[in-house]
Amino acid sequence: MPGNGKLKLGLYWAASCGGCEIAVVELREKLLIVDQVADIVFWPCATDFKYKDVEAYPDGYMDVCLFNGAIRTSENEHLAHLLRKKSKVLVAFGSCAYEGCIPGLANLFDRESIFRRVYLESESADNPNKVVPQTAYHMPEGEIEIPKFYNTVKTLGQVTDVDYFLPGCPPQDPQIWAVIEAIVSGNLPPKGSVVGANEKTVCDECKHVREEKKIKKFYRYHEIIADSTRCLFDQGIICAGPATRGGCGALCTKVDIPCRGCYGPPPNVVDQGASLLAAVASVVDADTEEEARRIVSEIPDPIGTFYRFSLPASLLHRARR
Amino acid sequence: MAKITITIDGKPIQTEEGQTILEVCRKNNIYIPTLCYHPVLEPYGACRLCTVEVTRHGWPSLHTACTHPAWDGLVVRTNTAEVRAVRKTLMELFLSRTPNVPLIQEMAAEYGVTEPSYPVEDPNEKCILCGLCVRVCNDMVKAHVLNFSSRGVDRKVGPPFMEKTRECIGCGACTIVCPTGAIEIVLQKNAIYAAKPLGPTAAIYVPSLQAVPRVPVIDTDSCIRFRQRDRSNGEIEDACGACQMLCEANAIDFTQQDEILELNVGAIVVATGFQMWDSTKLSQYSYGKSPNIITALEFERLSNAAGPTGGQILTADGVKPERVAIIHCVGSRDKNPNAHEYCSRICCMYSLKQAHLVRDKTHAEVYEFYMDMRAFGKGYEEFYERVQEEGVVMVRGRGAEVQVLPSGKLRVTGEDANLGKLVAVDVDMVVLSSAIEPPADAQKIAQLFGLSRTPDGWFAEAHPKLKPVETNTDGVFLAGAAQGPKDVPDTVAHAGAAASMAVALLNRGEVTISPQVAVVDEKFCSACKTCLNICPYAAISFIVEDNVARVNEALCKGCGTCVATCPAGAITGKHFTDDQIMAQIEGLFRVPELVEA
Numbered sequence: 001m002p003g004n005g006k007l008k009l010g011l012y013w014a015a016s017c018g019g020c021e022i023a024v025v026e027l028r029e030k031l032l033i034v035d036q037v038a039d040i041v042f043w044p045c046a047t048d049f050k051y052k053d054v055e056a057y058p059d060g061y062m063d064v065c066l067f068n069g070a071i072r073t074s075e076n077e078h079l080a081h082l083l084r085k086k087s088k089v090l091v092a093f094g095s096c097a098y099e100g101c102i103p104g105l106a107n108l109f110d111r112e113s114i115f116r117r118v119y120l121e122s123e124s125a126d127n128p129n130k131v132v133p134q135t136a137y138h139m140p141e142g143e144i145e146i147p148k149f150y151n152t153v154k155t156l157g158q159v160t161d162v163d164y165f166l167p168g169c170p171p172q173d174p175q176i177w178a179v180i181e182a183i184v185s186g187n188l189p190p191k192g193s194v195v196g197a198n199e200k201t202v203c204d205e206c207k208h209v210r211e212e213k214k215i216k217k218f219y220r221y222h223e224i225i226a227d228s229t230r231c232l233f234d235q236g237i238i239c240a241g242p243a244t245r246g247g248c249g250a251l252c253t254k255v256d257i258p259c260r261g262c263y264g265p266p267p268n269v270v271d272q273g274a275s276l277l278a279a280v281a282s283v284v285d286a287d288t289e290e291e292a293r294r295i296v297s298e299i300p301d302p303i304g305t306f307y308r309f310s311l312p313a314s315l316l317h318r319a320r321r
Numbered sequence: 322m323a324k325i326t327i328t329i330d331g332k333p334i335q336t337e338e339g340q341t342i343l344e345v346c347r348k349n350n351i352y353i354p355t356l357c358y359h360p361v362l363e364p365y366g367a368c369r370l371c372t373v374e375v376t377r378h379g380w381p382s383l384h385t386a387c388t389h390p391a392w393d394g395l396v397v398r399t400n401t402a403e404v405r406a407v408r409k410t411l412m413e414l415f416l417s418r419t420p421n422v423p424l425i426q427e428m429a430a431e432y433g434v435t436e437p438s439y440p441v442e443d444p445n446e447k448c449i450l451c452g453l454c455v456r457v458c459n460d461m462v463k464a465h466v467l468n469f470s471s472r473g474v475d476r477k478v479g480p481p482f483m484e485k486t487r488e489c490i491g492c493g494a495c496t497i498v499c500p501t502g503a504i505e506i507v508l509q510k511n512a513i514y515a516a517k518p519l520g521p522t523a524a525i526y527v528p529s530l531q532a533v534p535r536v537p538v539i540d541t542d543s544c545i546r547f548r549q550r551d552r553s554n555g556e557i558e559d560a561c562g563a564c565q566m567l568c569e570a571n572a573i574d575f576t577q578q579d580e581i582l583e584l585n586v587g588a589i590v591v592a593t594g595f596q597m598w599d600s601t602k603l604s605q606y607s608y609g610k611s612p613n614i615i616t617a618l619e620f621e622r623l624s625n626a627a628g629p630t631g632g633q634i635l636t637a638d639g640v641k642p643e644r645v646a647i648i649h650c651v652g653s654r655d656k657n658p659n660a661h662e663y664c665s666r667i668c669c670m671y672s673l674k675q676a677h678l679v680r681d682k683t684h685a686e687v688y689e690f691y692m693d694m695r696a697f698g699k700g701y702e703e704f705y706e707r708v709q710e711e712g713v714v715m716v717r718g719r720g721a722e723v724q725v726l727p728s729g730k731l732r733v734t735g736e737d738a739n740l741g742k743l744v745a746v747d748v749d750m751v752v753l754s755s756a757i758e759p760p761a762d763a764q765k766i767a768q769l770f771g772l773s774r775t776p777d778g779w780f781a782e783a784h785p786k787l788k789p790v791e792t793n794t795d796g797v798f799l800a801g802a803a804q805g806p807k808d809v810p811d812t813v814a815h816a817g818a819a820a821s822m823a824v825a826l827l828n829r830g831e832v833t834i835s836p837q838v839a840v841v842d843e844k845f846c847s848a849c850k851t852c853l854n855i856c857p858y859a860a861i862s863f864i865v866e867d868n869v870a871r872v873n874e875a876l877c878k879g880c881g882t883c884v885a886t887c888p889a890g891a892i893t894g895k896h897f898t899d900d901q902i903m904a905q906i907e908g909l910f911r912v913p914e915l916v917e918a
Contacts, residue, residue: 201847201889212853233849242849243888268845268890270899279888282855287764 007184009034010042010054010062011093012083014069014076015103015153020094021045021068023170030177037184038063042083051079057086064183066093066166070103070312071154075147084160089183091195095169095262097156098194099272100312102169104153107311107318108303111151151321153312164188166196169262169309172248194267197247201266202259205250206241210234214285218299221258232258233283238305243269243276262309271315273306280306325393330400342397343371343386353386353399354408354428356415356500357451361563362460364388367452368415370428372407374398383407405432413438419446422501447503448478454495454504462494462545463560478503490552492545494561525564530627539564539575546575588823591780591792592800592816593766598652598756602659606651606753607723612637613731614723614751617671624678634682634750641683642749646733647672648720649691652756661756663777666806668754669695673705675752676713687713688746690720690735698810716744723751757806770797771859771876779805790819794858795832795876798822837879837896843869845891852883852892 013021025046027034041062042049065087071077084090095101106114115132119125135148156162166179175196182188182195189195198204210231219236226235232253233239240261241253252259265272280299286292299305307314323338329351336345341364346353356368364387371386376396383403398404409432416429417439429435450469455478458467466480466489480486493506524544527537541547549560565573600608600616608614613636615623626632636642649672653665669691676687694715696705709715718736726732726747734745759778760766767774771794773781780803783791790798800816801807807815826832839860846869852861853870860876861883863869872883872892884894893899 199845201845201849203849203889204847210848210850212850214854231850233851242847242851246847266845266847266889266891268842268893268899269888275888275890278885279849279851282851282882282886 006036007038007063008041008061009038010065010083010087011040011045012042012065012067012069012079013045014067014079014097014156015072016069016094016096017102018045019170020096023094023168023173023176024066026173027177034180051082054082054086059085060088062087064089064091066091067097067156068093068170070096070100071150071156071159072103072106073147073149077150077154077159078147080156080160089163089188090156090160091179092156092162092165094171095167095264095309097162098165098167098313099264099310100153100155101262101309104155104310104312105304105308107153109319110321111149115149152318155313158312163191165192165194165264167194167245167262167264168196168248171196172251174249175247194245194264197245197263199267200246202241202244202246202248202250202253202263205246205248206231206253206259207250208232208253213283215280215283215295216285217295218280220300226256228256232256238276238280238299240272240276240306240308242279243272260308264310264313272310273303273314273316277302277306323393325391327391327393328396330398336391338392340391341387342373342375342384342389342391342395345391346386346397346399351399354431355387356428356449357453358387359453359457359498361566362453362456362498365452365456368411368449370408370411372404372411374401374404408432409434415449417441419449419501420444422447422449424501425449447501449501449503450476450478451500452478453498453500454478457494457498461561461563462490462492463549463557464488464490464492467495490545490548492548492561494545530625539573587827588796588798589770590798590800590816590819590823591766591770591772591803592819593760593763593803595757595802595806596760598661598758600651600753600755603652603655603657605722606648606720606751607725607731608753611725611729611731611751613642613729613749614725614753616753616755617668617675618755620675620752621671624675624682632682634679634685636749642679642685644686644688644746644748645679645683645750645752646688646690646720646723646731646746646748647676647752647754648723648733648735649689649754650719650756651753652758654692661758661777663806664695665754665756666695667757667808670698670701670704670808672752672754673708673713677708677711680708680711680713685749688716688733688748689713690716690718690733692719693717698808718744757802759803768854769859770794771857772797772799773857775805777805779803790815790822793878796823796826832875834875834877835879837894838874838877839872839879839881839883839892839894840874841870841872841887842891842893843867843871845889846870847889847891849888851888852886855882855886857882 011024025031040047041057042054065083067080067083067090069076071080092098096103119127119132120130133146133149135146137144137146157165166175168175179196203210208231209229211234213234215236217236218238221237224235224237226232226237233242237258239253239258241250241259243265244259244261245263245266248263261272261276265275269275281296284292284295286295303311307316312318325336325338327334327336327345329346329349334345334349343353343355343358353371353373355371357365358371366385366388369385372383373386374381374397375384375389412429412432412434415425416434417437419425420437420441421444452469455467455469459465466486467478469476469478471477480489491506495504496506524540525537526540527535545561549557565575597616597618600606606614622628623630624632624634634641649668652660653663653668656662672689676689679685679687694705696702716735716737718738720733720735722734724732730747730749731751732745732747733751734743736742737744763774763778763780766772767780772792775781780792780799782789782799782804783793790800792799798819800819801812804815848868850863850870853863857880858876858878860873861870862873864871879894881894881897884892
């Protein structure tokens with residue numbers, strides 16, 4: 001480590017909601033410890049560094065860069081490449097960078113249909129000239145360029161080489177702290193590992209009592225008063241817990257909200273949505289084919305249910321155009 | 322118990338101590354008339370009819386045989402002139418009290434008494450004050466409803482203050498022991514017959530007459546002992562027990578409880594049989610609307626020698642029917658969603674048999690409504706011929722409708738395809754050859770043993786021709802109608818095959834299993850229990866101590882269902898791992914390198 005012996009730490013947000021930034025701030029007083037061991041050299045949300053400052057750093061200047069957000073625009077991708085170059089360790093921080101997350105559900109559409117909906121058709125749009133974002137604009141002062149909005153949302157790992165993946169929407173602060181400790185101590189797992197999460201699924205941390213599952217009817221959360229001792233999935237509320245890596249502490253199910261799957265697939269699962277779908281299909285307790293069809297047809301928004309956080313990283317990746 | 326010798330009517334009899342003279346006589350077939358005696362009740366000596374002459378220490382005197390102990394050296398004479406004179410006087414008194422009770426009339430006649438010798442107070446009196454009902458109600462049933470009240474000539478039997486009482490449990494024990502029919506229980510006949518179409522059964526009965534061993538059971542809902550115990554919250558524990566007292570084999574044990582036995586076995590034969598299809602599901606047959614519309618199974622009960630009519634075929638009014646219609650294929654071979662598409666297979670032949678029974682027992686006209694006659698078995702066609710020769714009228718065509726006429730007669734309409742005409746016949750009884758179907762809980766059984774079911778609901782054999790008794794679960798075999806409708810010979814053959822397969826498996830001692838099995842990586846299993854009920858071979862179980870699911874490799878067939886199901890990716894199919902499959906796919910899509918010559 002150069003100079004003062006402190007880590008050079010960078011943080012960046014691409015296509016994200018800002019929750020990951022809040023998650024870092026949620027470290028609270030531990031941020032002071034972070035400050036003792038690390039110099040923050042880039043953090044657009046909290047500090048005043050410009051892209052040109054980063055471009056001026058020598059390659060590999062930053063020891064660690066925590067990159068949150070998905071790759072939605074050409075600017076996101078540019079920064080992904082830039083920060084890759086300037087960082088020794090690049091961490092895909094949070095579900096968006098790891099697997100695409102909520103922004104990734106836009107992969108059910110393409111740029112044109114998104115622009116049409118957002119700028120022209122939405123109930124709140126006031127756009128008489130039907131202006132939609134352009135990548136270049138001529139102004140009297142000259143031409144300016146605006147980042148290009150891609151057709152497809154990608155994960156950080158799909159555009160550049162990533163060292164570690166830290167799942168969660170957002171990652172839970174004890175897990176963030178554990179990862180920071182690991183980085184400081186240099187006690188890091190092999191490259192490409194998922195860090196800050198468990199090998200078992202959310203069920204392992206969940207307090208609810210599970211039985212054999214036989215589902216006659218699936219309920220949306222508001223349609224049933226769930227028994228807070230029994231497994232929510234057993235009660236017909238689709239819970240992504242069985243197909244989701246643990247590590248969050250089963251926060252949602254602790255308050256009887258079904259797991260939505262933000263910690264991504266378990267270690268041996270490639271496609272979290274398919275995995276959850278297989279589980280759901282297996283527990284349907286139907287005597288006839290028609291009954292089975294009726295039971296599963298009552299599941300609203302299957303893509304949003306099964307692939308809420310993982311569509312870009314999944315085998316489906318996006319809707320066919 | 323000490324042996325004693327007692328002389329009855331000049332005949333020395335060896336017996337055991339501790340009995341009454343009457344008991345000894347009964348055991349030795351020596352007739353002594355009684356009215357107030359019942360073997361399960363304490364002797365009472367009320368009617369005095371069992372009076373005999375007993376010689377003690379050389380002095381003859383008269384005593385009641387029911388109360389006098391039999392001791393060594395006793396000399397008893399049961400039929401002396403003096404004894405007969407006493408009994409005659411008694412019968413004169415009984416007949417004068419109850420002149421119109423047939424039993425009393427008969428017994429009095431035995432002593433030459435045909436007319437009341439004394440003024441008759443009430444010609445309708447039936448009670449002889451023998452006290453049997455009082456004793457049974459108090460000592461056996463312990464309901465304490467009946468007792469004597471008043472004294473002398475006013476003495477009578479009844480509940481306290483002769484008023485209705487809730488203490489009476491309606492067990493009917495008093496009516497059973499009453500020798501003169503003085504007590505009647507008003508049965509809510511309709512209610513009982515509605516619940517049990519062919520009448521009530523006793524509280525202790527043999528559930529399946531052909532069962533081996535043939536063991537009776539106690540219906541604790543109607544048994545006096547259990548009812549009294551339940552009513553009194555366990556305070557009255559020893560009510561009745563008559564069956565226990567009378568059972569010479571000492572086989573009655575009221576403390577027996579339902580037991581769940583856990584057995585470790587090497588093979589299982591599933592022989593869960595069938596159930597009758599509910600004949601009310603097709604309303605055109607009016608089943609349930611008249612007691613004379615019965616199913617074939619109910620007909621079997623009716624025609625059974627041990628049945629409610631002693632084997633006579635009678636209508637609900639208790640008379641022999643003059644015309645009977647038998648309707649085939651009720652609920653079978655019918656695409657109506659309430660019925661079954663398959664042929665129930667057994668009905669043609671039992672219907673012919675029932676037609677034969679009706680002809681034989683009642684000489685009634687029998688009309689068989691059939692679609693076609695499936696007499697496929699050995700000797701079946703010949704039987705069909707014989708039944709036709711017996712004069713059964715064959716109507717070729719499905720019986721379309723049964724109407725209950727205001728007169729109570731039943732009108733069966735249908736089409737006779739041979740005549741090409743609609744036909745109708747008014748009959749006294751209709752027998753529906755109702756379909757048989759898988760038991761209602763077949764799905765539970767299927768899940769328990771990992772069986773699959775064919776679309777008609779019966780358990781699926783492993784192969785329709787080559788593996789007719791095996792299932793997809795090793796060591797589990799099917800026998801009889803559980804696999805599909807079968808008559809008795811087919812069931813016996815099928816069951817024999819299943820038993821042989823089971824024995825063959827056990828004798829082999831060891832089994833060979835495939836290496837292609839699923840395995841749970843317990844490091845990743847998070848106990849979500851999603852996999853537990855999906856295994857078609859019941860090979861996955863949950864290990865509570867380790868909080869993981871585990872695959873029994875001996876049962877696993879390597880089908881991969883659990884591998885695909887496991888949402889945690891913790892189950893791998895050996896020899897079909899993701900890496901292996903991906904490598905195969907990569908190999909398949911590799912572009913071959915062209916080697917330039």
